[in-house]
Amino acid sequence: MPMYANDYGNTAMLYNPGQNISNDNNGGVKGNNSSKANISYTIAAYLRLSDQDDAKDESNSITNQRAMVRNYIASQSEFSHAEIVEYIDDGISGTHTKRNGYQQLMDDIERGRVHCIIVKDLSRIGRNLLDVDDLLMNHLVVHDIRFIALGERHDSLKHPMSNLELAFINLSNQHYARDLAQKSMSSRVIKMKRGEYLSCWALFGYKKSETQRNKIIIDEECADYVRLMFSLAAEGKRPPKIAAILNAQGIPTPADYKKQNGVEGSWSHFRIDPDYSFWCGTKVWRHLKDIRYTGTAVNKSTKVKKSGQKACLKRSEDEWVKLPKAHEAIITQAEFDKAHEALRRNKWSDPDIGHIFYNKIKCAVCRRTLTRTNPKRPYFKCKTKYYTDHYDCPECIITQESLEMLVLESIKVHAAVMIDHEKLKLAAIQQSALSKVELERKISSERKAVQLLEESITKNITALISEKITQETFLKKKEIIAGTIAEKTAVIEKLCEQLKIVTEGKDAIEEKLAGLNPLVDIEKLDRELVDLLVEKVLVHGEKSIEIIWVGTSAAVERRFAKWV
Numbered sequence: 182m183p184m185y186a187n188d189y190g191n192t193a194m195l196y197n198p199g200q201n202i203s204n205d206n207n208g209g210v211k212g213n214n215s216s217k218a219n220i221s222y223t224i225a226a227y228l229r230l231s232d233q234d235d236a237k238d239e240s241n242s243i244t245n246q247r248a249m250v251r252n253y254i255a256s257q258s259e260f261s262h263a264e265i266v267e268y269i270d271d272g273i274s275g276t277h278t279k280r281n282g283y284q285q286l287m288d289d290i291e292r293g294r295v296h297c298i299i300v301k302d303l304s305r306i307g308r309n310l311l312d313v314d315d316l317l318m319n320h321l322v323v324h325d326i327r328f329i330a331l332g333e334r335h336d337s338l339k340h341p342m343s344n345l346e347l348a349f350i351n352l353s354n355q356h357y358a359r360d361l362a363q364k365s366m367s368s369r370v371i372k373m374k375r376g377e378y379l380s381c382w383a384l385f386g387y388k389k390s391e392t393q394r395n396k397i398i399i400d401e402e403c404a405d406y407v408r409l410m411f412s413l414a415a416e417g418k419r420p421p422k423i424a425a426i427l428n429a430q431g432i433p434t435p436a437d438y439k440k441q442n443g444v445e446g447s448w449s450h451f452r453i454d455p456d457y458s459f460w461c462g463t464k465v466w467r468h469l470k471d472i473r474y475t476g477t478a479v480n481k482s483t484k485v486k487k488s489g490q491k492a493c494l495k496r497s498e499d500e501w502v503k504l505p506k507a508h509e510a511i512i513t514q515a516e517f518d519k520a521h522e523a524l525r526r527n528k529w530s531d532p533d534i535g536h537i538f539y540n541k542i543k544c545a546v547c548r549r550t551l552t553r554t555n556p557k558r559p560y561f562k563c564k565t566k567y568y569t570d571h572y573d574c575p576e577c578i579i580t581q582e583s584l585e586m587l588v589l590e591s592i593k594v595h596a597a598v599m600i601d602h603e604k605l606k607l608a609a610i611q612q613s614a615l616s617k618v619e620l621e622r623k624i625s626s627e628r629k630a631v632q633l634l635e636e637s638i639t640k641n642i643t644a645l646i647s648e649k650i651t652q653e654t655f656l657k658k659k660e661i662i663a664g665t666i667a668e669k670t671a672v673i674e675k676l677c678e679q680l681k682i683v684t685e686g687k688d689a690i691e692e693k694l695a696g697l698n699p700l701v702d703i704e705k706l707d708r709e710l711v712d713l714l715v716e717k718v719l720v721h722g723e724k725s726i727e728i729i730w731v732g733t734s735a736a737v738e739r740r741f742a743k744w745v
């Protein structure tokens with residue numbers, strides 16, 4: 182019977198990268214079996230489950246991979262005295278090699294601790310052609326390690342596979358990884374169309390089903406709070422009044438309700454006092470206009486502002502993916518309509534979002550957006566005091582007119598400072614050692630050199646296939662060429678970085694200056710300009726405001742606090 186370095190009964194990750202699995206000097210691996218003196222042959226079982234592998238596809242599960250490798254080892258008498266060490270990467274893509282289990286395996290290969298590697302199939306090692314090729318053709322050959330891929334019936338000792346054959350298998354694996362990413366995107370859209378609930382959090386009034394995935398069910402306790410909001414609205418009460426009633430009755434806000442139920446989230450970081458929340462008109466209105474309470478699923482109502490960022494923009498309603506009767510309704514369509522009719526009669530409508538300071542003017546004390554009233558001569562006021570005395574907010578009102586004046590003056594001053602700053606950067610770049618032309622010439626000649634080197638590999642492969650050179654000569658040549666390519670690639674990368682600073686850097690600064698210069702003489706604010714420059718305006722008092730500029734550390738920190 183083979184000996185196992187770990188307890189196979191345990192399905193948890195057996196290999197832990199932080200754990201010292203090998204500390205004797207003979208390169209053997211310590212097992213929990215005491216007869217380690219006899220161990221002379223170590224098999225590495227490499228198991229990998231990608232985050233994109235379908236969770237329902239049992240055939241790729243770690244348990245299944247382990248069972249396949251174990252059965253194979255047990256069936257081979259030559260392995261009866263071998264020790265087995267598992268290297269596991271669970272939920273990690275094979276398109277790169279930054280995997281803990283994989284890296285530990287590579288380290289152990291370097292240290293001579295591994296004699297044979299067994300995988301369920303080649304794609305477990307990786308889905309990137311170059312990485313797999315590098316492992317199979319360089320590492321394992323150099324260290325004289327046997328490699329067994331059960332799926333491909335490949336055993337490097339018994340039937341050495343030709344380079345070409347391996348290249349084909351690798352190529353199709355790489356292809357598969359790309360294909361899978363596409364599939365994963367479209368499966369999300371399919372789920373949306375089926376009305377599955379894909380948000381992380383259940384909507385207030387619902388909870389996530391424990392038996393069905395992507396399904397929400399009514400949470401009776403908070404569903405009553407939702408029903409109360411709608412019935413108060415139907416009675417003719419406006420959202421601020423409804424909020425005051427909810428506060429007076431001690432009804433928890435969605436954030437508090439989640440907290441009471443032991444769900445910790447990032448929402449509370451946004452508040453000045455993370456432990457305190459209250460209902461306000463805006464919050465109530467957000468619930469009252471949510472058609473999901475009638476059982477309709479809504480997806481794709483927001484989109485990511487910029488690829489890779491978390492901030493979202495609202496999509497227009499005709500872009501939403503809606504599906505009626507997707508989940509149980511808390512409010513009937515008739516109740517929903519009745520509440521909205523009453524609100525309309527009460528002249529309640531969505532707040533004006535068309536003004537230049539939309540969502541920018543915040544109370545310095547409670548951090549809520551100030552309410553804007555009186556469209557003819559608009560002014561801003563913090564309404565928090567109407568709901569709670571938890572915060573000591575300034576009682577002042579500030580007119581839009583005076584805000585515009587203050588912001589405009591500050592923009593002019595700010596622009597002048599920034600112009601000086603950019604001019605200094607420009608001067609520094611102009612003193613840079615190499616010119617753009619020189620850099621471009623260097624990059625082009627290095628690229629040509631790499632191209633020639635790559636062509637020479639192809640020539641050597643052809644020579645190997647037609648048996649003009651031996652495998653040994655091929656590998657030696659390939660190693661030298663690959664080394665040179667790597668060096669040259671690193672040089673090219675550095676040169677490109679320099680070029681980017683010299684060209685784009687200069688262009689970017691000049692573009693910035695072109696944008697900044699007119700600001701000094703600007704006469705009137707517009708929405709575009711405010712959005713571009715002003716992150717927020719904090720109102721401390723009638724004559725005391727604080728402008729947080731876009732991109733300043735305070736703004737970045739605030740965003741960070743909100744999302745982390």
Ligand SMILES: [Zn+2]
Nearest residue numbers: 544547563574
């Ligand atoms: Zn306030």
